Amino acid sequence: MLTKYPQVFGALVCQVPLLDMKRFHLLLAGASWVAEYGDPDEPEDWAFISEYSLYQNVSADRAYPPVLITTSTRDDRVHPGHARKMTAALEEAGHPVWY
Template sequence: MTIENTAARTRRRGCHFIAVRIHTPRADGPHLFGTIIAEVPLLDMRTFHALLAVASWTAEYGNLDNPEDWAYLSQYSPYHNVQPGQKYPPLLLITSTRDDRVHPGHARKMAARLTEHGYDVTYYENTDGGHAAAADHQQQAHNDALKIQFLWQTLATQG
C-alpha cells in the first residue's frame, strides 16, 4: 500500500481535522493521502461563528471577537491556508443546501478557492438532506455511489 492509493473520508466536524491535516502547509500535510472525501466540512474558521448553529462552537474553537483567538485559528483555518503550488490530493466535497449546522458556504468557498488555484476538486451539493447531506435512503445511496465513483477514478489513476 502506498500513499497514492490511500483514501481518507470524514464527516462533519471530523472534516475540520482532516482538512487541517491536508490543507495546512506543514511537513506532514498534503502528501498523507492519495485522495480525500469530506462531507459537510467546517473549513472557514474566520466566519464559522456567523453561520448557523456553528456559532455555539466558539467555546471549543475560539471567539473571533478576540484577536488572539483569530491569530491562533488563522494558523490552521483550512480555507485560509490554501496555497498555490502545493501537492494537494484530489478532493470530493459533499454538502447540503439545507444543513442547519455547518453552512454549505464552507464547502462552496473551499471548492472555489481550490479550483482557482488549479487543484483537483469535485463538488456536490444536495438540495435536501440537512446535516447528513441526504434526506432519505435513496439520496444516501446516491451519495455513496458518488463516493465510490470518485475513489475509483482518483485512486485508479494514481497507482
C-alpha cells in the same frame, strides 16, 4: 489534513465541512461553537485558529491530493457555503477538486 499534511494522502473526501474558521461564527449554529473553537474576532484567538483554518490556508504553491467535497442544505449546523467557498478556492488555485 488537506492543507497541513497533503503529502500523506492519495485522495480525500470532505463531507459537510466546517472550513472557513474566520467566519464560522456568523453562519447558522456557528456562534454556539465559539466556546469550543475560540472567537475569530479576538486577535489572540484568531492567531491560533488561523493556523488550522483550511479555507484561509489554501495555497497555489503546494501540491494537494484530489479531493471530493460534499455538503447538504439539510444540515442546520454547518452552512453549505463552507464547502462551496472551499471548492472555489481550490479550483482558483489550480487544484483537483470535485463538488
